[in-house]
Amino acid sequence: MKNPNRFDRKRLRIDHFIKWFFGSNALLAIIVLALITLFLFREGAEFFPQNLQNLRNYRLAGLEYVGLMRDQIEAHTALNRSLQDLRLRQSNALLKAGKTPEQVTAALARFDAFAAAFDSSVDELRGVISELTDAVTEIKDKAKLREDALQQRKFLLTEGKRAEADAVPVAKIDFAAQLAPIKAAFPLYQKTSLVFRGKIETLLLQPPSLPVREFQPRFEQFQKAARAYLTTFPATERKLAEWNQFAPVPWHRAITSFLFGTEWITNSFWQDWYGVLPLLTGSVMVAVIALVLAVPMGVCAAIYVSELASPVEKQLIKPYIEFISAIPSVVIGFFGVAILGEKLRELTQWQALSWISGFPISERLNAFTAGCLLALMAVPTIFSLAEDAINSVPRAFKEASYALGATRLQTVFRVLVPASLSGIVSAVLLGFGRVIGETMVVLLCAGNRIAIPDFTQGVSSLFQPVHTMTGIVAQELGEVPNGTIHYRALFMVGLLLFFLALCINWLAQAVVRRYKISIG
Amino acid sequence: MDETLKTAPPEAVAPASIEIDHLDFFYGDHQALFDINLAMPAHKVTALIGPSGCGKSTLLRCLNRMNDLVPVARIGHGQVRIHGTDIYGPNVDPIELRKRVGMVFQKSNPFPKSIYENVIYGLRIQGRTKRSDLDEVVERSLRQAALWDEVKDRLHESGLGLSGGQQQRLCIARAIAVEPEIILMDEPCSALDPIATSKVEELIFELKKLYTIVIVTHNMQQAGRCSDLTAFFYLGKLIEMDRTEKLFTNPAEKQTEDYITGRFG
Amino acid sequence: MQTQANPFQHRQSTVRFLESLASGTIRVGTYLVLLAAACIFLTIGYKGAQTVFTPHWPFVNTEFFTEKPSTLYVFEWEGKKVEMSDDRFRAFKAAHKVEDIPAETYAHSAGGILPCIVGTALLVLGSMTIALVLGVSSAIYLSEYSRDWWLLRLIRLAIMNLAGVPSIVFGLFGFALFVGYFKWNVSLMAGWFTLAFMVLPVVITSAEEALKAVPQGFREGSLALGATQWQTIRTNVLPYAIPGILTSSILGIARVAGETAPILFTAAYVVLDRYPWQVAKWTDFFFQPVQALPYHIYVVSSKIPQNEYTERMQYGTAFVFLALVMLISLGSVILRIRLRHKLKW
Numbered sequence A: 001m002k003n004p005n006r007f008d009r010k011r012l013r014i015d016h017f018i019k020w021f022f023g024s025n026a027l028l029a030i031i032v033l034a035l036i037t038l039f040l041f042r043e044g045a046e047f048f049p050q051n052l053q054n055l056r057n058y059r060l061a062g063l064e065y066v067g068l069m070r071d072q073i074e075a076h077t078a079l080n081r082s083l084q085d086l087r088l089r090q091s092n093a094l095l096k097a098g099k100t101p102e103q104v105t106a107a108l109a110r111f112d113a114f115a116a117a118f119d120s121s122v123d124e125l126r127g128v129i130s131e132l133t134d135a136v137t138e139i140k141d142k143a144k145l146r147e148d149a150l151q152q153r154k155f156l157l158t159e160g161k162r163a164e165a166d167a168v169p170v171a172k173i174d175f176a177a178q179l180a181p182i183k184a185a186f187p188l189y190q191k192t193s194l195v196f197r198g199k200i201e202t203l204l205l206q207p208p209s210l211p212v213r214e215f216q217p218r219f220e221q222f223q224k225a226a227r228a229y230l231t232t233f234p235a236t237e238r239k240l241a242e243w244n245q246f247a248p249v250p251w252h253r254a255i256t257s258f259l260f261g262t263e264w265i266t267n268s269f270w271q272d273w274y275g276v277l278p279l280l281t282g283s284v285m286v287a288v289i290a291l292v293l294a295v296p297m298g299v300c301a302a303i304y305v306s307e308l309a310s311p312v313e314k315q316l317i318k319p320y321i322e323f324i325s326a327i328p329s330v331v332i333g334f335f336g337v338a339i340l341g342e343k344l345r346e347l348t349q350w351q352a353l354s355w356i357s358g359f360p361i362s363e364r365l366n367a368f369t370a371g372c373l374l375a376l377m378a379v380p381t382i383f384s385l386a387e388d389a390i391n392s393v394p395r396a397f398k399e400a401s402y403a404l405g406a407t408r409l410q411t412v413f414r415v416l417v418p419a420s421l422s423g424i425v426s427a428v429l430l431g432f433g434r435v436i437g438e439t440m441v442v443l444l445c446a447g448n449r450i451a452i453p454d455f456t457q458g459v460s461s462l463f464q465p466v467h468t469m470t471g472i473v474a475q476e477l478g479e480v481p482n483g484t485i486h487y488r489a490l491f492m493v494g495l496l497l498f499f500l501a502l503c504i505n506w507l508a509q510a511v512v513r514r515y516k517i518s519i520g
Numbered sequence B: 001m002d003e004t005l006k007t008a009p010p011e012a013v014a015p016a017s018i019e020i021d022h023l024d025f026f027y028g029d030h031q032a033l034f035d036i037n038l039a040m041p042a043h044k045v046t047a048l049i050g051p052s053g054c055g056k057s058t059l060l061r062c063l064n065r066m067n068d069l070v071p072v073a074r075i076g077h078g079q080v081r082i083h084g085t086d087i088y089g090p091n092v093d094p095i096e097l098r099k100r101v102g103m104v105f106q107k108s109n110p111f112p113k114s115i116y117e118n119v120i121y122g123l124r125i126q127g128r129t130k131r132s133d134l135d136e137v138v139e140r141s142l143r144q145a146a147l148w149d150e151v152k153d154r155l156h157e158s159g160l161g162l163s164g165g166q167q168q169r170l171c172i173a174r175a176i177a178v179e180p181e182i183i184l185m186d187e188p189c190s191a192l193d194p195i196a197t198s199k200v201e202e203l204i205f206e207l208k209k210l211y212t213i214v215i216v217t218h219n220m221q222q223a224g225r226c227s228d229l230t231a232f233f234y235l236g237k238l239i240e241m242d243r244t245e246k247l248f249t250n251p252a253e254k255q256t257e258d259y260i261t262g263r264f265g
Numbered sequence C: 001m002q003t004q005a006n007p008f009q010h011r012q013s014t015v016r017f018l019e020s021l022a023s024g025t026i027r028v029g030t031y032l033v034l035l036a037a038a039c040i041f042l043t044i045g046y047k048g049a050q051t052v053f054t055p056h057w058p059f060v061n062t063e064f065f066t067e068k069p070s071t072l073y074v075f076e077w078e079g080k081k082v083e084m085s086d087d088r089f090r091a092f093k094a095a096h097k098v099e100d101i102p103a104e105t106y107a108h109s110a111g112g113i114l115p116c117i118v119g120t121a122l123l124v125l126g127s128m129t130i131a132l133v134l135g136v137s138s139a140i141y142l143s144e145y146s147r148d149w150w151l152l153r154l155i156r157l158a159i160m161n162l163a164g165v166p167s168i169v170f171g172l173f174g175f176a177l178f179v180g181y182f183k184w185n186v187s188l189m190a191g192w193f194t195l196a197f198m199v200l201p202v203v204i205t206s207a208e209e210a211l212k213a214v215p216q217g218f219r220e221g222s223l224a225l226g227a228t229q230w231q232t233i234r235t236n237v238l239p240y241a242i243p244g245i246l247t248s249s250i251l252g253i254a255r256v257a258g259e260t261a262p263i264l265f266t267a268a269y270v271v272l273d274r275y276p277w278q279v280a281k282w283t284d285f286f287f288q289p290v291q292a293l294p295y296h297i298y299v300v301s302s303k304i305p306q307n308e309y310t311e312r313m314q315y316g317t318a319f320v321f322l323a324l325v326m327l328i329s330l331g332s333v334i335l336r337i338r339l340r341h342k343l344k345w
């Protein structure tokens, strides 16, 4: 105690140190957020140059060129499928009307002959095109090898192994020369295509009449589609003739083909596409189904618990709903796989629902199954936030309303809900954020088919299997080699998800901030 | 003030609108009102005074069954009759009751809606939607509440944008828009400045021609100025009830005198 | 008196009719949610209990809790159907001196889930320790030291946003940073930090609430006696806040234990042939992958077909996991209620 001053300063210094220790810990939240952004970018950003190269190779190797032809075959296949569908419907109708299978075959003989002719008409054209396909994929594989070699060289250079890097053989590819034989096949293609068109035209001139009259409009629709299909040929030929192997691919295509690409195809012998749109629609669709179910329920429950329930009910329901929020998502997903999917399918087989188009559904795991389960996960979030919002409305409003002779629900819907609307809206937004970021349930229950659902189907389009952004990352990241374009694409999906979540969060906070004042 | 009132005993003045008969009231185990007997005549202003916590608000809220909203609150014994009907009787619907017994609160509490919507709230909940009717009611109520001239150009702005006094008059307008028979006011002026207070007081004087008014106040002058009858409460008991003039000038009870003269402990 | 008509009688009107209708709907909606959740609890409870419990002594399926998952062999032996796990099947073959018995095999359908339970416990312990240290000290700074300035607002904003980041993004992040950049590979360490960062917002928010609940008077009393800030916190704030911090961080435990996506590529493996404690060097302990309950459920519910043999494993694991997480949250609820009764300043 000789020098209390010095002693004090030491104590202060320790205090200072402790304060800085805590302060730096508090900064952690910012650091983590920054690190997430940084590392997702670090792994993902390389995607764009790689994707651009991918798109350039698509053109250079002539895949784009042959792709135009392949599209024609595909369109034919689609037409063919609709014919088969029509056949099935007819035979079902006939069987239902009490015909024996033999009678059905006899009645449909003319139709079958037509269908078979339609089917085989494409064979020659297909032959020509598949040869071209083989040729261009060969070029593409060469380009890919070269790409890999370059990649390896770059890697070795960053490691500082100059000599070894130089030793990596990098083949030169003369794309123009490689593609010459393919372009030379154009006249052959033209000839076969002309024959093919001729065949279909003659077929369409004498369509068979259908034994079941009610399908006539469908058949006419098919004929119309087939004629429309034929008219596309000249345009395609023009495109083929004008096609330029060395036309530049603009850089922004690397971004737009990711953000607006409608196909996510990986490990294909033909061409890999990394378009996030099917995944985004899948995610949004599942989330919207979930919210449509969860918002009314969550808000109902909040209203019920805060205004209508007896004290005992209140005491029980609140912790119970809290419990629901604690159910691990993987357990909910398992429940969907094991029970709910099958139960929903059984439900759609129910006779009373058969008038809905597309019922009974064929896929057990689909967007709706996942949506139902996610709804259950979103309800607690929405419930607890909405309940807070309702409870935070000043008592005075409630009393004023009751004193004017309002009933409970009038008070709820005319005073409490409007006054807590911002809270409820932000609850819904946060619920949306939770649902769109949820992984396990969609991975297990959404059906994992990468395609934009066909929304023209009405109710049954809700029952199509989809894939989601979270699901694809969880499913594919474990299987792809580091540094490949696929790997980087997955990080880009993650980055997109991250920013989406931040936006939703920000919106939810903005809603609260913007409208809170008005309640006073 | 009318002549009859100065001489006649309170019961004889006018037909009693509210009769409270041996009322006990509890919050859980805590008894807040003890054996209250009281009659409030129609078209008169009855003031309830007494020290804080003596049960004035509780009594007032018994009259339109607002206490039903308090989970622990219950009536122990006794009756409250309005126009002869026991309002805690089996066939009484509190919603119907509250439509006829309006209330104005201590702290003005307009809804976070426009002035217009605030006034017609009571009509809306009764399902009245005809625009011309509503317009008429809004103008009439706001005029009666002496607020019309101040707000007629901003009917569709938020009610929360008004000053405290204006808000309180808006709440009064809201209460009278449904044409109740009785208006209960719980310290309607306690949050207002003297000018706003005098406006509200004038208003009360006007309103008693049409309504029966019960007002809780801490302000002796106010009770003296605008009430016809005054009841003094202490610790949940009714100590004395008389014509205001009489009670203030010549109280029967010592406690009343102490309270009025400010010698109260 | 009673002859007078009652003016306050209940009146039928469309408004009142709608009122009761809407009340009914709201009630039904609420109970529907409760029912849906009850469905999950009951099916998993009912079917899982058949795996987890046995009708005779010791009433618990010990094999399920003491062994590793293994392949199930189902075969005919002397006219009877026999089911055996991998090890026992081999021992059986050796004992009966037969080369090969034709058998149906079901992956992951025999044995138990001990390594998964151990792995989940390890993940929870490690990540909660990290999260508590980091989270509580952040919370102390936020509630005790800081004034309102821009950095503080930024920190709060970051915490709020961090809470909304999808768990799979944490998984990606952990994979990129810990597994890739730090070269920790798929390991406990990587899983710990990934999970810890994920629950950080929960821990910070609840710890801050607990600190805020300590009355200001406690601090002022101490400061007025000449104590430094840290002394005040250490002696007069933290001791009173700790029960609250621990209680609400149990919620974090439930979240850490329940999440699958973040450990998918940072810590979890489908099968491992050693237990976590069977490591050569002690440092290896931190850098080994583990099995985990949620990941195991994911694997058995999506990677193996559903039939009577596999079902037992699926429901059994789901039951154990659900029961664990529910017990943890029940603990948190009960503790919170008790705390509310006990700590009234």
Ligand SMILES: Nc1ncnc2c1ncn2[C@@H]1O[C@H](COP(=O)(O)OP(=O)(O)OP(=O)(O)O)[C@@H](O)[C@H]1O
Pocket (backbone or CB within 6 Å): B027, B030, B032, B051, B052, B053, B054, B055, B056, B057, B058, B059, B070, B072
């Ligand atoms: N909701 C309630 N629950 C329990 N007790 C209550 C409740 N409201 C009031 N009390 C109690 O009832 C008694 C009377 O309260 P009341 O509000 O009627 O007093 P008051 O005369 O209006 O007082 P003030 O002049 O301060 O407004 C008080 O002792 C109070 O503590």
Ligand SMILES: [Mg+2]
Pocket (backbone or CB within 6 Å): B056, B057, B058, B186
């Ligand atoms: Mg009062």
